Amino acid sequence: xxxxxxxxxxxxxxxxxxxxxxxxxxxxxxxxxxxxxxxxxxxxxxxxxxxxxxxxxxxxxxxxxxxxxxxxxxxxxxxxxxxxxxxxxxxxxxxxxxxxxxxxxxxxxxxxxxxxxxxxxxxxxxxxxxxxxxxxxxxxxxxxxxxxxxxxxxxxxxxxxxxxxxxxxxxxxxxxxxxxxxxxxxxxxxxxxxxxxxxxxxxxxxxxxxxxxxxxxxxxxxxxxxxxxxxxxxxxxxxxxxxxxxxxxxxxxxxxxxxxxxxxxxxxxxxxxxxxxxxxxxxxxxxxxxxxxxxxxxxxxxxxxxxxxxxxxxxxxxxxxxxxxxxxxxxxxxxxxxxxxxxxxxxxxxxxxxxxxxxxxxxxxxxxxxxxxxxxxxxxxxxxxxxxxxxxxxxxxxxxxxxxxxxxxxxxxxxxxxxxxxxxxxxxxxxxxxxxxxx
Amino acid sequence: xxxxxxxxxxxxxxxxxxxxxxxxxxxxxxxxxxxxxxxxxxxxxxxxxxxxxxxxxxxxxxxxxxxxxxxxxxxxxxxxxxxxxxxxxxxxxxxxxxxxxxxxxxxxxxxxxxxxxxxxxxxxxxxxxxxxxxxxxxxxxxxxxxxxxxxxxxxxxxxxxxxxxxxxxxxxxxxxxxxxxxxxxxxxxxxxxxxxxxxxxxxxxxxxxxxxxxxxxxxxxxxxxxxxxxxxxxxxxxxxxxxxxxxxxxxxxxxxxxxxxxxxxxxxxxxxxxxxxxxxxxxxxxxxxxxxxxxxxxxxxxxxxxxxxxxxxxxxxxxxxxxxxxxxxxxxxxxxxxxxxxxxxxxxxxxxxxxxxxxxxxxxxxxxxxxxxxxxxxxxxxxxxxxxxxxxxxxxxxxxxxxxxxxxxxxxxxxxx
Numbered sequence: 086x087x088x089x090x091x092x093x094x095x096x097x098x099x100x101x102x103x104x105x106x107x108x109x110x111x112x113x114x115x116x117x118x119x120x121x122x123x124x125x126x127x128x129x130x131x132x133x134x135x136x137x138x139x140x141x142x143x144x145x146x147x148x149x150x151x152x153x154x155x156x157x158x159x160x161x162x163x164x165x166x167x168x169x170x171x172x173x174x175x176x177x178x179x180x181x182x183x184x185x186x187x188x189x190x191x192x193x194x195x196x197x198x199x200x201x202x203x204x205x206x207x208x209x210x211x212x213x214x215x216x217x218x219x220x221x222x223x224x225x226x227x228x229x230x231x232x233x234x235x236x237x238x239x240x241x242x243x244x245x246x247x248x249x250x251x252x253x254x255x256x257x258x259x260x261x262x263x264x265x266x267x268x269x270x271x272x273x274x275x276x277x278x279x280x281x282x283x284x285x286x287x288x289x290x291x292x293x294x295x296x297x298x299x300x301x302x303x304x305x306x307x308x309x310x311x312x313x314x315x316x317x318x319x320x321x322x323x324x325x326x327x328x329x330x331x332x333x334x335x336x337x338x339x340x341x342x343x344x345x346x347x348x349x350x351x352x353x354x355x356x357x358x359x360x361x362x363x364x365x366x367x368x369x370x371x372x373x374x375x376x377x378x379x380x381x382x383x384x385x386x387x388x389x390x391x392x393x394x395x396x397x398x399x400x401x402x403x404x405x406x407x408x409x410x411x412x413x414x415x416x417x418x419x420x421x422x423x424x425x426x427x428x429x430x431x432x433x434x435x436x437x438x439x440x441x442x443x444x445x446x447x448x449x450x451x452x453x454x455x456x457x458x459x460x461x462x463x464x465x466x467x468x469x470x471x472x473x474x475x476x477x478x479x480x481x482x483x484x485x486x487x488x489x490x491x492x493x494x495x496x497x498x499x500x501x502x503x504x505x506x507x508x509x510x511x512x513x514x515x516x517x518x519x520x521x522x523x524x
Numbered sequence: 525x526x527x528x529x530x531x532x533x534x535x536x537x538x539x540x541x542x543x544x545x546x547x548x549x550x551x552x553x554x555x556x557x558x559x560x561x562x563x564x565x566x567x568x569x570x571x572x573x574x575x576x577x578x579x580x581x582x583x584x585x586x587x588x589x590x591x592x593x594x595x596x597x598x599x600x601x602x603x604x605x606x607x608x609x610x611x612x613x614x615x616x617x618x619x620x621x622x623x624x625x626x627x628x629x630x631x632x633x634x635x636x637x638x639x640x641x642x643x644x645x646x647x648x649x650x651x652x653x654x655x656x657x658x659x660x661x662x663x664x665x666x667x668x669x670x671x672x673x674x675x676x677x678x679x680x681x682x683x684x685x686x687x688x689x690x691x692x693x694x695x696x697x698x699x700x701x702x703x704x705x706x707x708x709x710x711x712x713x714x715x716x717x718x719x720x721x722x723x724x725x726x727x728x729x730x731x732x733x734x735x736x737x738x739x740x741x742x743x744x745x746x747x748x749x750x751x752x753x754x755x756x757x758x759x760x761x762x763x764x765x766x767x768x769x770x771x772x773x774x775x776x777x778x779x780x781x782x783x784x785x786x787x788x789x790x791x792x793x794x795x796x797x798x799x800x801x802x803x804x805x806x807x808x809x810x811x812x813x814x815x816x817x818x819x820x821x822x823x824x825x826x827x828x829x830x831x832x833x834x835x836x837x838x839x840x841x842x843x844x845x846x847x848x849x850x851x852x853x854x855x856x857x858x859x860x861x862x863x864x865x866x867x868x869x870x871x872x873x874x875x876x877x878x879x880x881x882x883x884x885x886x887x888x889x890x891x892x893x894x895x896x897x898x899x900x901x902x903x904x905x906x907x908x909x910x911x912x913x914x915x916x917x918x919x920x921x922x923x924x925x926x927x928x929x930x931x932x933x934x935x936x937x938x939x940x941x
């Protein structure tokens with residue numbers, strides 16, 4: 086299996102498909118592990134947005150895996166080649182495993198630039214064309230612990246034709262075979278894990294074909310691509326994800342790309358997903374929002390996420406906060422109902438922490454009024470404090486999710502997460518029309 | 525106009541007498557202990573006890589304009605060894621406003637900074653930032669850039685805002701004139717600043733916990749400076765600032781005004797040189813007898829990728845550093861230099877704002893470390909030697925030493941050659 090030592094041990098499967106387990110064999114010596122379901126640490130070129138190592142490590146229990154996108158790395162290929170010791174060392178990352186994805190899940194990726202032999206990534210300096218040879222040469226200088234194979238994921242547009250979708254599946258399999266060949270020949274990638282990528286757009290047969298074919302290859306796990314929020318109807322998405330995971334071997338991890346909303350995370354975990362990209366806290370930060378949804382299923386009131394009273398209060402607050410908060414997933418930059426907009430004037434003289442009971446550096450030391458002030462004056466510290474809180478809150482949510490899976494409390498967790506502010510009658514059942522009828 | 529001025533003086537003199545009495549009875553919340561004095565120059569190392577912390581001087585005070593130091597958390601600032609930082613009254617008075625900050629337990633509570641804060645009077649920003657400002661005996665009149673309303677910043681108003689902010693050191697409102705202006709306006713501003721000082725002293729509601737510093741004015745005219753020093757040192761204020769400099773004047777004029785001021789300022793009170801923050805200026809002005817400094821330069825320049833180093837500065841964003849795998853300064857002990865290379869910072873500037881934070885941390889660390897080294901050398905009795913080593917490192921060769929610095933140092937018995 087391409088030299089990999091990565092190993093998934095499932096401890097529990099709930100409702101037939103929701104998986105609880107440990108991903109073992111991570112890190113340079115293989116002694117580290119990742120409890121799943123889990124989300125990776127989202128970065129810009131190895132740096133969690135806005136944070137230095139000091140501010141990042143105020144957050145307790147960070148995941149052991151850091152994600153970096155090839156789109157940020159590609160333009161620095163010559164630098165990394167000269168550096169020789171890999172991106173982790175170059176970026177000053179210690180005590181973490183590195184996962185290298187193709188794209189940045191929080192950055193737009195224009196379509197229309199793939200060919201049979203190449204895909205394109207977009208860095209700060211513009212588009213970079215990538216063949217499998219170049220892709221693999223990059224992996225050799227990045228030296229991640231784990232990466233995804235090159236993939237043609239341009240099928241998320243609403244009107245992608247069946248022919249285009251079929252082509253993307255074929256191309257992605259061809260890229261995978263080529264990547265595997267080069268991977269096996271490469272000494273540098275000897276102990277590195279490769280994930281195959283499942284494509285297939287919104288066409289069930291193509292999704293199943295892609296999953297089956299990919300599963301035949303010696304990959305360490307699977308990336309589920311083309312499901313990003315807004316790409317398709319959420320009900321269809323869950324159907325497709327369920328169909329895909331059914332085709333995949335039980336003992337290998339599944340990473341869902343481009344999905345981060347807590348309600349969607351829960352649905353997708355139920356459909357058999359183990360890993361997520363951690364970009365959602367960053368998106369909330371960029372729009373001046375603090376994550377405030379409830380997720381506490383623990384009887385221990387010390388745990389973050391709020392007690393029942395907090396829940397009621399948050400419900401009230403969030404309801405007030407964003408009368409236009411919407412469940413329209415089309416625009417990933419738009420505020421969701423899991424967050425509060427601290428730019429809002431109501432927080433001007435609100436001397437409470439962002440979330441009562443939250444133990445993050447921001448909530449322990451600062452008040453909503455201060456973060457509001459930093460936002461309206463465009464101060465850089467706003468991004469720092471929000472990113473600390475949002476990352477911490479989101480990681481705690483995943484902790485709670487694992488706890489819920491372990492303790493048969495998934496339904497309770499769903500109620501908490503959705504009940505807080507997103508008043509959905511029955512799970513996620515969103516049509517494309519805007520829903521402003523919250524109250 | 526003249527009559528009005530005279531009336532103003534009369535009224536304010538009586539007020540100032542009252543406040544003098546008050547000042548005598550109430551001990552100021554500041555104590556200066558001179559730890560060491562350089563036997564050669566006018567430099568001194570002091571412990572300046574303020575309500576929230578004891579500050580080791582000479583000290584550089586980073587500027588946190590709007591209640592935050594540009595992307596750096598209070599904890600980070602504290603761990604860099606910062607003992608006092610600045611907030612700007614003009615900015616904070618506008619947003620979020622004095623009432624809100626008072627409700628948040630002052631600026632300390634609002635930004636959660638446990639050590640000392642110094643606030644300026646707001647006058648400088650008013651003159652430099654706001655186009656429509658008019659200075660009268662009453663105060664500085666200007667239009668709010670946020671809602672266009674006309675606002676008067678009087679000495680009383682400035683102190684009232686600073687009282688709400690709760691800073692450990694407040695600055696008097698002074699009549700700021702550009703240091704390049706000459707003529708009667710400079711003299712008028714100097715006299716007005718004295719009158720405003722008396723009004724500020726009288727307006728201070730918290731003399732028991734907030735120190736009010738006077739600001740010496742007088743432009744580049746030695747006679748005016750002396751007159752101002754003579755008047756202001758008669759007031760019982762806990763400290764003095766040297767103002768109206770560092771605004772684009774010739775360095776030759778600058779250092780002469782500084783040294784003249786420290787000659788006349790009382791030994792037992794702290795001296796704060798406003799707006800000075802370049803490394804060479806800091807070292808020279810410590811030699812001339814100044815204790816405290818502030819400047820936005822180190823933090824502002826950091827955000828453009830300019831890192832301060834013992835040999836000047838290093839522009840991290842320049843192409844030559846793309847493959848330079850050393851830290852900014854291999855001898856620097858700051859968190860940035862301990863972890864990151866020039867090459868990584870160079871690349872990160874294209875991806876994330878954290879790159880700015882890294883260089884900001886480095887630059888604050890540079891300034892604070894420089895001042896700690898200066899202090900240590902004064903305590904050890906080797907400050908002149910420190911200056912020579914510092915200058916050698918800063919300039920490629922002695923013929924590049926700036927003339928004004930050599931002259932200034934020679935005036936305090938330090939020869940560089």
